[in-house]
Each structure stands twice: as structure tokens, then as C-alpha cells.
Amino acid sequence: MRALTWHGKHDVRVDTVDDPEILNPRDAIIKITSTAICGSDLHLYDGYIPTMKAGDILGHEFMGEVVETGPGSTLKKGQRVVVPFTIACGSCYHCGKHQYSACDNGNPADNQDIGQEMYGQPMSGLFGYSHLTGGYAGGQAEYVRVPFSDVGPIVVPDGLTDDEVLFLSDILPTGWQAAENADIEPGDTVAVWGCGPVGLFAVQSAFLMGAHRVIAIDHFPHRLELARRFGAETINFEESKTYEALMEMTGGIGPDAVIDAVGLEAHGFFVDNVVDQIKASLFLGTDRIHSIRQAIHACRKGGRVSMPAVYGGFVDKFPLGAFMEKGLTLKTGQTSVQHYMPALLNAIVEGQIDTTFLISHRMSLEDAPKGYKMFHDNQNEVTKIVLKPDFAPSSTIAAE
Amino acid sequence: MTIAQDDAPATTSKDKDVRAQEVDTLPQPKGDALLGRTVTINRPRAELFAYWADLTNLPAFMDNVERIDMLSDTRSHWVVKAPAGKTVEWDAVITDKREGELIAWASTEGADVPNSGRIEFRDAGDRGTIVTATIAYDPPAGIIGKVVAKLFQREPAIQARRDLRRFKQLMETGEIATAAWTQKQLQEEKA
Ligand SMILES: NC(=O)c1ccc[n+]([C@@H]2O[C@H](COP(=O)([O-])OP(=O)(O)OC[C@H]3O[C@@H](n4cnc5c(N)ncnc54)[C@H](O)[C@@H]3O)[C@@H](O)[C@H]2O)c1
Ligand SMILES: [Zn+2]
Ligand SMILES: [Zn+2]
Numbered sequence: 322m323r324a325l326t327w328h329g330k331h332d333v334r335v336d337t338v339d340d341p342e343i344l345n346p347r348d349a350i351i352k353i354t355s356t357a358i359c360g361s362d363l364h365l366y367d368g369y370i371p372t373m374k375a376g377d378i379l380g381h382e383f384m385g386e387v388v389e390t391g392p393g394s395t396l397k398k399g400q401r402v403v404v405p406f407t408i409a410c411g412s413c414y415h416c417g418k419h420q421y422s423a424c425d426n427g428n429p430a431d432n433q434d435i436g437q438e439m440y441g442q443p444m445s446g447l448f449g450y451s452h453l454t455g456g457y458a459g460g461q462a463e464y465v466r467v468p469f470s471d472v473g474p475i476v477v478p479d480g481l482t483d484d485e486v487l488f489l490s491d492i493l494p495t496g497w498q499a500a501e502n503a504d505i506e507p508g509d510t511v512a513v514w515g516c517g518p519v520g521l522f523a524v525q526s527a528f529l530m531g532a533h534r535v536i537a538i539d540h541f542p543h544r545l546e547l548a549r550r551f552g553a554e555t556i557n558f559e560e561s562k563t564y565e566a567l568m569e570m571t572g573g574i575g576p577d578a579v580i581d582a583v584g585l586e587a588h589g590f591f592v593d594n595v596v597d598q599i600k601a602s603l604f605l606g607t608d609r610i611h612s613i614r615q616a617i618h619a620c621r622k623g624g625r626v627s628m629p630a631v632y633g634g635f636v637d638k639f640p641l642g643a644f645m646e647k648g649l650t651l652k653t654g655q656t657s658v659q660h661y662m663p664a665l666l667n668a669i670v671e672g673q674i675d676t677t678f679l680i681s682h683r684m685s686l687e688d689a690p691k692g693y694k695m696f697h698d699n700q701n702e703v704t705k706i707v708l709k710p711d712f713a714p715s716s717t718i719a720a721e
Numbered sequence: 722m723t724i725a726q727d728d729a730p731a732t733t734s735k736d737k738d739v740r741a742q743e744v745d746t747l748p749q750p751k752g753d754a755l756l757g758r759t760v761t762i763n764r765p766r767a768e769l770f771a772y773w774a775d776l777t778n779l780p781a782f783m784d785n786v787e788r789i790d791m792l793s794d795t796r797s798h799w800v801v802k803a804p805a806g807k808t809v810e811w812d813a814v815i816t817d818k819r820e821g822e823l824i825a826w827a828s829t830e831g832a833d834v835p836n837s838g839r840i841e842f843r844d845a846g847d848r849g850t851i852v853t854a855t856i857a858y859d860p861p862a863g864i865i866g867k868v869v870a871k872l873f874q875r876e877p878a879i880q881a882r883r884d885l886r887r888f889k890q891l892m893e894t895g896e897i898a899t900a901a902w903t904q905k906q907l908q909e910e911k912a
Contacts (some may be wrong), residue, residue, distance in 0.1 A: 341902040346895060393895065410894040414763050414848050429898045430886035434879065446898065456900040464904045469894070 323710070324378045324462035325689040330368035331697075333379065333690050341458065341466035346393035349470035351404060355483040356383035356460045357505035358417035358696050358706045359491060360517045360584065360687070361631055366693050369585055370633055372435055372452040380461030381406035382490040383450040384483060387474075388464070395471040402474035404467055405658035406491045408446035408457060411472030421445075426470070428455040447655065461689055463710045464608055475662045478670065479525070483678045485669055487707065488518070493676060494661035495629050496522020496582075500530050502652035503578035510534040512567055512619065513553070514612040516544035518705055519629055520582035520681055524553045527580075536570060538563055540700040547678065567619045573620035583612035584630035610636045617643055628653035634713035679705045682719050685712035732757025732855060744837075744857045748816035749827035751837040752857035756878045760885040763849035764892045766842045770821045772892065773840060782887035782897060784911070785880055802844070809833035835859045852888070854881055 326336045334602040341350055345508060359382050364370050384403040387396045396402065408427035409416050427446030435453050436443035445602050446468075450457015458465060467474060477486050493704070500523050503511055511532045516539035527535050528551065529696040537548035538556045556566045613628060617640050620626055626649050644651070668674045679706045684692055690704040731743035732755055740755045762769060771776055775833030776797050776802060780786045785809060790798040793816040803809045817825035817839070827837035838856035845851045858877055890897050901907040 339903045339905070342904055344899055344901060344904065344907050345897070410890075412763065412893045413889075414761065417763065426890045426894050426898055429900050430883040430890065432900070433886055434883070437882075446900075455898070458902045459898070468898065 322463040323686060324458070325380060325686065325708075327365060327373055327377045327379055328375045331366060331694075333366065333418070333693050335687050335689055336376075337387070338376075338462075341464050341497075343389055343391045344392045344466065344513075345468060347469050347471050348391040348534075349387055349394045349396045349467045349474070350389035351383075351402065351460075351465050351467055351474070351549070352388045353383050353385040353460055353463060353465060353623075353686075353710050354401075355385070355487045356380050356462075356475065356686070356708045357487060357490075357492075358382075358439040358692055358708070360519065362492075363695070364584065364631060364633075365451070366697060367586060368412060369449050370453075372456075374452065374456070377449070377451070378458040378693075379449040379463055380459030380465075381450055382492065383448075383460030383465065384477070384487050384490060385460075385465075385472075387544050390470065393471060396474060396476075397676055401477040403477060403486050403487075403489045403662070404448070404460065404465075405494075405662065406448050406450075406476045407655060407658050408455065408468055409473065409659055410469050410660075416472075419657055419660040421657040421659040423657075432456055445655070461708060462685065463686070473659060475666060476665075478606040480662055481669070484680055484707070486666065486676075488522075488676045488679070489658075489662050489665055489669075491656065491658065492518040493522050494658045495656040497526045497661055497665060498654075498656045499523040499580050499582060499627050499629035500526035500532075501562075502529065502625075502629075503580055504625050504650075504652075505530045505532050505578060507531045508533045509577040510536065510571050511578045511580065512536045512538065512616070513548075513580045513582055514538045514616055515582035515584070515630070516541065516548045516555075517582060517700070520580070520702075521547055521679065522674075523552070523582055523629065524548050525553050525581050528552055529673065536567065536576065543655045543701045544704065548705065552613075552679070562618050563615055571621070575619050575624065577621055577640065578622045578625040578627065579616035580627045581613045581616045581630045585610070585632045585634075610639065614638070615642055617649065620647065620649055624649055626651045629656070680707055682706045682717055683709055683712070685714045686710040687714035688717060691717075716719065726866050730757055731755075741856070745783075747827070747837045747839060747855070747857060748825050749814075749837060750857055751827050751832070751835040752758065752859045754860060754877075755855070755857050756881060756883045757855050758878075759851060759853045760889050761845055761848050761851050762889045762892050766844055766850040767821050769850050769852060769892060770824075770842050772886075773842075774818075774824060782891050783884045784887070785884075796829075811836070854884065854885060856881060 322340045324338050387400045407422045409421035409424035410426040413425040424445040433443030446455035448457050496519050506650050509532050511527045513523050516537050525536050535553040537553040542561045657689045686708045696703045725739050731739050744750045784800045788800040801809050812829045813826045816827050823841050825839035836858035841853045843851045884907050887897050
């Protein structure tokens with residue numbers, strides 16, 4: 322089959338590799354019909370995530386048709402499914418508590434050593450996201466092997482298009498969990514750093530959870546415009562001073578809850594970034610944590626900090642003092658996708674959440690390397706790229 | 722007699738005397754290096770004990786164990802992978818067995834890798850069962866063997882942790898997780 326493989330910093334290629342096979346009883350093989358490039362993939366593309374190996378197949382946001390099932394799978398051939406990016410067994414203690422992203426068993430035993438050494442506890446398994454999280458082949462490919470297919474994938478009802486449901490695989494639940502982790506109370510003002518897919522879904526979710534106001538922060542006019550479309554007020558951090566603006570906009574109090582949807586590659590020239598960037602060139606260097614620093618700084622006393630954004634390593638100058646003195650609470654983590662999928666699918670069916678607005682480009686899997694470059698270089702206009710294995714090469718379609 | 726100063730398991734002690742005493746709590750102790758590994762498994766205690774009590778099940782999740790032959794009810798023959806495609810072998814006897822709670826073993830005279838240990842099963846309420854392995858062993862050829870073993874990832878402390886994770890996966894999910902995507906890759910992984 323054809324698959325998008327990682328070969329190093331800014332070097333991804335579409336290669337021919339072996340087709341996947343059923344290996345364990347609960348496996349299924351999915352023929353991919355749609356697969357997206359994620360902001361998290363850019364962290365891999367930019368070489369920020371350790372334990373990648375040349376030839377690794379990327380992609381963790383995908384859906385398709387069931388073409389083969391193991392004896393323990395509950396799926397049936399021909400069903401259309403969306404697959405969660407988190408690989409969870411459904412039967413361990415954490416899965417029992419619906420903490421699917423903390424599943425004990427998704428990550429192969431040998432691969433768990435790295436996480437155990439680095440973080441104290443091993444990470445769960447994720448598709449296409451380094452060997453720290455299992456080294457699983459991802460879904461930017463024609464086919465993918467899906468373990469635990471009896472608990473992960475959700476069957477899509479007839480009548481819904483791929484574009485409407487694809488983002489159940491990651492970013493929609495991630496935006497939702499981000500808002501949930503902000504423990505929003507009626508009347509709250511919530512500030513969201515980053516108007517990428519995660520931030521934009523967090524904006525929608527925050528309003529659905531009863532936020533009175535949402536203030537969205539980014540520097541790309543088009544992305545800020547999308548946030549405004551959902552009712553958010555905006556701050557362009559290149560035009561205005563973020564902290565000062567937030568304080569003035571909240572009556573001098575600060576936002577009740579802050580959401581960092583930026584991550585370890587925060588843009589902008591900040592003194593701390595320069596230092597962090599040098600360290601990041603070393604194995605598991607220092608993450609660039611500008612957005613989370615700023616979020617903590619702006620958050621009101623006793624407020625909540627929600628951090629869906631991905632960080633991998635260590636940080637310098639983390640404002641621990643502000644955190645303690647203001648009595649803040651932090652919630653974060655990889656998303657427990659399986660927990661949110663059914664309700665969010667329902668929200669899509671009911672028309673409460675719009676997902677298709679996000680897609681700026683659709684293109685062939687063969688053009689994926691071009692897609693990575695576009696997404697990396699032009700974040701203003703390129704908000705989300707969906708790869709279609711059955712598209713003819715060089716047939717990129719920009720939305721509207 | 723050294724008395725431990727805290728409640729931490731003896732296997733985690735920095736004091737070699739405390740560790741040596743722990744080895745001596747094993748019936749028929751064999752081996753000087755001590756390791757302890759604990760895992761919590763979301764299954765009933767009786768079920769885990771029963772699976773383990775049939776020693777021929779163990780190669781299913783112990784990657785380095787090629788084969789276990791039962792010579793009698795209490796005596797077994799172990800064939801274990803070693804670095805550079807070699808194997809090491811020994812006979813082991815069950816030295817203690819308490820239904821649902823504990824199985825202890827020791828290698829017999831002439832073992833390639835003298836070892837002894839016990840595996841204990843304790844209830845953990847709604848979390849299932851706590852399984853603790855306490856193993857004493859003599860590394861194959863002293864310190865050199867240990868370094869070589871480490872290079873080949875056959876170091877017992879690493880291996881025991883991985884084996885227990887696989888045991889947990891098998892018991893909780895009915896299968897052992899792999900990131901391979903073809904049979905060929907899976908076979909290469911196991912080799
Ligand atoms: N927790 C999870 O399970 C999970 C799942 C998916 C994605 N993520 C992470 O969420 C983050 C966002 O993902 P995405 O797909 O939306 O990424 P993205 O790269 O498309 O969006 C990030 C946005 O942040 C903006 N930004 C950069 N620096 C900023 C700053 N200093 N202040 C304000 N905004 C700034 C960028 O302009 C961009 O619009 C990434 O770190 C990603 O890895 C986490
Ligand atoms: Zn993603
Ligand atoms: Zn689990």
C-alpha cells in the first residue's frame with residue numbers, strides 16, 4: 322500500500338510499504354477514506370518529538386471502511402467507522418474510569434520502558450506518534466491495522482459525510498475536553514490561546530458549556546475571523562498586548578479559565594523562546610512554553626488552567642510561584658477520545674456543532690508531503706487539510 | 722541483623738544487608754542479585770493464580786522463555802534465550818505453594834543461571850489483584866554477563882518488568898499488544 326512516512330525534520334514521503342494484516346483477535350483492518358493532518362503532526366514534522374524512526378507511518382486522525390476483522394472484533398465488513406487516535410483496551414482500571422488516554426495496555430510492553438524512564442509512568446498507545454506512544458503505524462495511508470477494534474472505532478450513521486464526522490477522531494473531542502477541563506461556570510469568561518482546530522473547537526465547546534464570553538488569541542487574521550464567527554471576541558497578539566487587553570476586557574479581574582491550545586511550538590519573538598529553541602535542538606530539550614506562561618499570568622486568582630496543547634519535555638521559568646500564590650488548578654492530558662465520541666457524534670447529528678467549516682483543503686494522499694509544507698508555511702489560510710487516498714494526485718481542492 | 726528503617730519493600734532498599742536478608746526469606750535461596758516488580762491486574766486473584774500455576778503457560782508472555790517442560794508436579798525444566806542466539810537451561814522445583822496466594826521456586830544444582838523467587842497475589846479491591854514478583858538470581862557470567870545481557874535487553878530486571886506488563890495485557894485484554902502490522906514483523910519481533 323501507499324503510506325506517508327517520516328524520514329527526518331521536514332522530510333516526509335509517500336512510500337510503498339507492506340499491507341497491514343490482522344495480528345491479534347480484536348484487530349480490524351480499515352481502508353482509509355479520509356485522513357487529516359494535525360497540529361500535533363507538525364511537532365513531528367519540525368522534529369520536536371523524540372523517539373521517531375525513519376520510515377514511521379504518520380497519521381492519527383482517520384476514518385474509513387472495515388475490510389477485515391479478527392475473531393474478537395465486533396465490527397462488520399463494510400461498516401464506516403471513525404477511529405480514535407488513542408489506542409485503549411477498554412478493560413483496564415483506567416479504561417474502566419473512562420480515562421482512555423491513560424490505558425495501561427495500548428502500548429506494547431517493550432515500548433513502555435521509554436515513558437516509564439522519562440515520565441515515571443508509561444504512556445498509552447497512540448497511532449502514528451513516535452515510539453514513546455507505541456510506535457504504531459498511523460492512518461495517513463491506504464490501510465491501517467486497528468487494535469481493540471471492539472472498543473475504539475465508532476460506526477457512522479448513513480447520511481453523514483466523512484467531512485462531518487472525521488474530526489471525532491481527535492480535534493473535536495480534544496477541544497471539548499479542553500473546555501470541560503476548564504470547569505466552566507455560568508457567566509464565566511474563558512480565554513483561549515491558539516485558534517487552530519483545537520482552539521476553535523474549544524471556543525465552540527466553551528459556549529455550549531455555558532461560558533458567557535470567550536476571548537480567542539492568535540496572530541492569524543483568518544483564524545481569528547473563524548473564532549469570531551462562533552461568537553468569540555479576539556486578540557491579535559501582534560496588534561495588541563495580550564495581558565493588558567485581557568485585564569481591560571475582564572474588568573481588571575483576568576479570565577476565570579484559560580485554555581492553552583498552542584503547544585510547544587508557540588510563535589512570536591519572546592526572549593524565552595530563543596533560549597528554548599536552542600535547547601530543543603538537543604534530545605528532549607526545553608519546550609517553548611510561551612502561551613502557557615502567558616495564560617497562567619493572565620488567569621484570575623483561584624481560576625482554572627486547561628492545557629490541551631502538547632508538551633513533551635522540560636521547561637524553564639515555569640511560573641510556579643504565580644501558580645501557587647494565585648491558587649490555580651491545572652488539568653491536561655491526551656484526550657480520552659472514546660469517552661466523548663458518542664455524545665459528540667450526536668451533537669453533530671443534531672446540528673449543535675459544526676465541523677466542516679474547518680477544512681480548507683482536500684488533496685490526494687500522494688500529495689501529503691506538499692500538504693505538510695503548506696500547513697506548516699501558511700497557517701493563516703490553511704486551517705485543516707484532509708487527505709483522500711482515492712483522489713487523483715495533484716488534484717488539491719481548496720474549500721470555497 | 723540489620724533492621725529496615727522504614728516500610729518500603731526490601732527489594733527497594735539501598736542497604737545491601739537488608740536486601741540479602743530478603744533473599745534469605747526465600748525457601749532454598751539461590752542467587753545474590755535481588756529484584757522486585759509489582760503490577761496491578763484488573764482480574765480476580767483466583768484466575769491469575771490458576772493461570773500462573775500452570776507453568777507451561779508462562780512462555781506465552783515471558784519473551785525470553787523458549788520452553789518449560791514439566792518433569793513432575795513440582796519439577797520443571799526451563800530453556801531460556803540468552804544473548805547471541807544461545808540458550809541457558811535449568812531445572813526448577815516448586816518450594817512453596819499457597820492456593821490463590823503464592824508460588825515460590827528455586828533452581829536446582831548445576832543451573833546455568835542459579836535463581837529463586839516467589840510470585841504473590843493480593844486482592845486490590847476494585848482494582849483487581851496486586852501481583853508481586855521477588856526474584857534472586859546470579860547473572861550468567863558475573864558482571865560481564867550482566868553488561869552483555871543489558872545490551873541485548875535480556876537484563877532480568879528489565880525483562881521481569883516487561884513480562885509482568887505482558888502478563889497484565891494478556892489477562893486484561895486477552896492479547897499482547899504489538900505495533901507490528903504484518904505477520905513477518907511480528908515474528909521478527911519475537912525472535
Ligand atoms: N491533548 C490532545 O490530545 C491533543 C490532541 C490534538 C492536538 N493537540 C495539541 O493541541 C495544540 C493545537 O493543535 P492544533 O491542531 O489546533 O494546532 P495548530 O498548529 O493548527 O494551531 C496552533 C495555533 O496557535 C497559534 N499560536 C502560536 N503561538 C501563539 C501564541 N504565542 N499565542 C497565541 N496563539 C499562538 C498559531 O498561530 C496557530 O493558529 C497542539 O499542541 C497539538 O499538538 C493535543
Ligand atoms: Zn490530531
Ligand atoms: Zn485500557
